Amino acid sequence: MSEISANLRTDAVIADPSASGRTAPGRPAARPQRRSRRRAMPGPIVLTALQAALFAALIIAWYALVRSKALPVFFFGDPVLVFQQIVSWFVTGEIFVHLATTLIETLLAFLLGVASGIGIGLWLGLSPLTAALFDPYIKALNAMPRVILGPIFIVWFGLGIGSKVALGVTLVFFVVFFNVFQGVREVNPVILANSRMLGANRRQLLTTVYIPSALSWVFSSLHMSVGMAFVGAVVGEYLGSARGVGYLILQAEATFDVNAVFAGIIVLTVFALVLDLAVTLVEKRLIVGKPKS
Amino acid sequence: MTFGLQPEAGPVRMPAPVGDLSAHAGPPPALLFDHVSVRFGAYTAVNDASLHVGDGEFVSIVGPTGCGKSTLLNVAAGLLEPSEGDICVYGRSLEGINADAGYLFQADALMPWRTALSNVITGLEYAGTERKAAERLGNEWLARVGLSGHGERFPHEMSGGMRKRVALAQTLIRDPKIVLMDEPFSALDVQTRVLMENELLQLWTTYRKSVLFITHDLEEAISLSDRVIILSAGPSTHPIAEFRIDLPRPRDVAEIRMTPRFVELYHQIWDAMKEEVLKAYERNQRKLAD
Numbered sequence: 001m002s003e004i005s006a007n008l009r010t011d012a013v014i015a016d017p018s019a020s021g022r023t024a025p026g027r028p029a030a031r032p033q034r035r036s037r038r039r040a041m042p043g044p045i046v047l048t049a050l051q052a053a054l055f056a057a058l059i060i061a062w063y064a065l066v067r068s069k070a071l072p073v074f075f076f077g078d079p080v081l082v083f084q085q086i087v088s089w090f091v092t093g094e095i096f097v098h099l100a101t102t103l104i105e106t107l108l109a110f111l112l113g114v115a116s117g118i119g120i121g122l123w124l125g126l127s128p129l130t131a132a133l134f135d136p137y138i139k140a141l142n143a144m145p146r147v148i149l150g151p152i153f154i155v156w157f158g159l160g161i162g163s164k165v166a167l168g169v170t171l172v173f174f175v176v177f178f179n180v181f182q183g184v185r186e187v188n189p190v191i192l193a194n195s196r197m198l199g200a201n202r203r204q205l206l207t208t209v210y211i212p213s214a215l216s217w218v219f220s221s222l223h224m225s226v227g228m229a230f231v232g233a234v235v236g237e238y239l240g241s242a243r244g245v246g247y248l249i250l251q252a253e254a255t256f257d258v259n260a261v262f263a264g265i266i267v268l269t270v271f272a273l274v275l276d277l278a279v280t281l282v283e284k285r286l287i288v289g290k291p292k293s
Numbered sequence: 294m295t296f297g298l299q300p301e302a303g304p305v306r307m308p309a310p311v312g313d314l315s316a317h318a319g320p321p322p323a324l325l326f327d328h329v330s331v332r333f334g335a336y337t338a339v340n341d342a343s344l345h346v347g348d349g350e351f352v353s354i355v356g357p358t359g360c361g362k363s364t365l366l367n368v369a370a371g372l373l374e375p376s377e378g379d380i381c382v383y384g385r386s387l388e389g390i391n392a393d394a395g396y397l398f399q400a401d402a403l404m405p406w407r408t409a410l411s412n413v414i415t416g417l418e419y420a421g422t423e424r425k426a427a428e429r430l431g432n433e434w435l436a437r438v439g440l441s442g443h444g445e446r447f448p449h450e451m452s453g454g455m456r457k458r459v460a461l462a463q464t465l466i467r468d469p470k471i472v473l474m475d476e477p478f479s480a481l482d483v484q485t486r487v488l489m490e491n492e493l494l495q496l497w498t499t500y501r502k503s504v505l506f507i508t509h510d511l512e513e514a515i516s517l518s519d520r521v522i523i524l525s526a527g528p529s530t531h532p533i534a535e536f537r538i539d540l541p542r543p544r545d546v547a548e549i550r551m552t553p554r555f556v557e558l559y560h561q562i563w564d565a566m567k568e569e570v571l572k573a574y575e576r577n578q579r580k581l582a583d
């Protein structure tokens with residue numbers, strides 16, 4: 001038992017960066033007081049302009065270094081060609097089937113991972129004996145770099161969508177599982193006692209106390225779960241597939257087309273950012289009663 | 294949901310007479326602690342405590358901090374089984390949760406993911422009451438505790454006093470015959486507190502619940518109660534004295550504190566308590582010194 005809770009701690013630490021990433025937008029409110037002590041922060045528009053300028057500078061440096069032969073084009077690509085590759089993917093429409101594949105894999109992995117994580121997290125959280133029994137196995141599975149399961153999943157589920165989803169599920173599952181497990185274990189005992197005094201039976205305690213309490217923990221890890229599902233999908237594609245953005249990169253690499261590799265990486269990054277934004281929007285709609293202060 | 298435990302059913306077990314129990318020789322008391330002891334491992338929190346709350350009576354328990362007041366209340370609620378002794382509810386030995394009792398906890402007990410209205414009707418929801426009817430009653434109760442129009446607020450959008458009101462409505466909407474209250478107002482500022490105490494008295498006068506009220510504020514105990522029970526300092530807490538409060542009703546908790554009879558009662562009870570408070574204080578000092 002104590003071992004599982006030890007894992008929880010690690011997990012919480014991992015989950016932290018995404019949490020702090022989310023609180024960052026709120027920070028400007030606290031800024032005025034700082035202004036007097038530190039160097040004045042620029043306004044948001046100026047900041048965005050500076051960020052764009054930095055981006056442009058990096059691209060230009062890249063371009064200059066490659067064109068002046070300071071860096072070999074063969075290994076570092078050419079930003080202009082990378083850009084042309086991206087444009088041509090979208091103009092020909094070739095990219096869409098790959099984007100759709102990766103998106104579907106990510107969503108399926110996310111949904112199945114969340115569902116199984118909630119189910120098993122509730123089960124083990126409510127049954128200390130079972131949790132104690134499974135403890136060493138859960139510890140081992142969590143410690144294992146689960147990406148190496150990819151080849152086995154390809155053997156089991158083939159080169160299609162199934163193996164990618166399976167890999168994503170194993171990644172998402174543990175994030176959700178540990179959060180639900182912790183949520184169940186740390187249900188406020190006063191709320192629990194209050195519900196019992198209000199006449200709740202066991203099933204009602206589960207549906208009105210344990211599950212909502214555990215869900216508030218799941219919400220806090222949504223960003224990470226979606227990220228994990230995405231990693232599972234892309235890595236799965238990269239290990240062997242016939243479709244998907246990971247497959248595009250794999251194919252480009254096989255033909256030593258470094259420009260297409262970079263183009264694929266950029267598309268994936270933008271994809272990930274859009275996914276994260278979507279999660280933020282969903283989150284805003286779902287989290288109504290702020291569960292934790 | 295069974296509100297079961299009808300008083301006429303089952304054998305009536307009368308305990309050895311305690312205090313002025315003989316006055317209640319007729320109907321069984323709402324709540325009876327019969328030589329109750331509670332041990333946590335080697336630590337004896339409560340030792341041989343016997344007390345009762347008559348039907349419709351407002352009884353306060355006063356005792357130094359950490360003496361075992363919440364423990365006693367948990368026993369009465371059926372959340373904690375006594376190591377020895379028995380709890381009788383309307384003459385029937387209690388098993389499991391006390392279905393006749395509502396419990397207002399010392400700490401915040403509202404569900405943070407539910408609105409005020411939804412929190413208030415939680416008990417009705419458990420009992421399977423139809424949603425529309427439950428909401429209608431819930432809004433009535435919100436109005437009764439002075440919160441009409443705030444039903445859609447979440448607990449984190451309310452002040453501590455508002456949350457206590459919601460909790461009060463949540464408890465009383467189920468119409469429990471017995472109400473257990475654990476220092477419900479200790480976290481509130483003095484003004485809000487007086488306000489809530491008066492409201493509580495009004496509700497009590499209207500609905501005549503049997504109330505077991507815990508506090509470590511002697512003034513609060515005297516101004517609200519029919520009877521005040523003093524607990525000894527822990528460990529091995531037990532009642533050491535009890536006082537009938539013969540102040541006239543209806544009372545205004547702020548005004549009644551100025552009356553000579555109140556002051557007289559206060560001094561009387563305080564004399565009985567002083568020793569125990571000093572004991573508890575000394576023990577704390579010793580603990581800090583260690």
Ligand SMILES: Nc1ncnc2c1ncn2[C@@H]1O[C@H](COP(=O)(O)OP(=O)(O)OP(=O)(O)O)[C@@H](O)[C@H]1O
Nearest residue numbers: 333336338357358359360361362363364365509527
């Ligand atoms: N579950 C428990 N396990 C072990 N000891 C406990 C437990 N619950 C209470 N105690 C101990 O029993 C004693 C009485 O606790 P209790 O909470 O009943 O005090 P209280 O009178 O309500 O205090 P306060 O006025 O601070 O609310 C304390 O010394 C406490 O440490």
Ligand SMILES: [Mg+2]
Nearest residue numbers: 362363399475
């Ligand atoms: Mg207490």
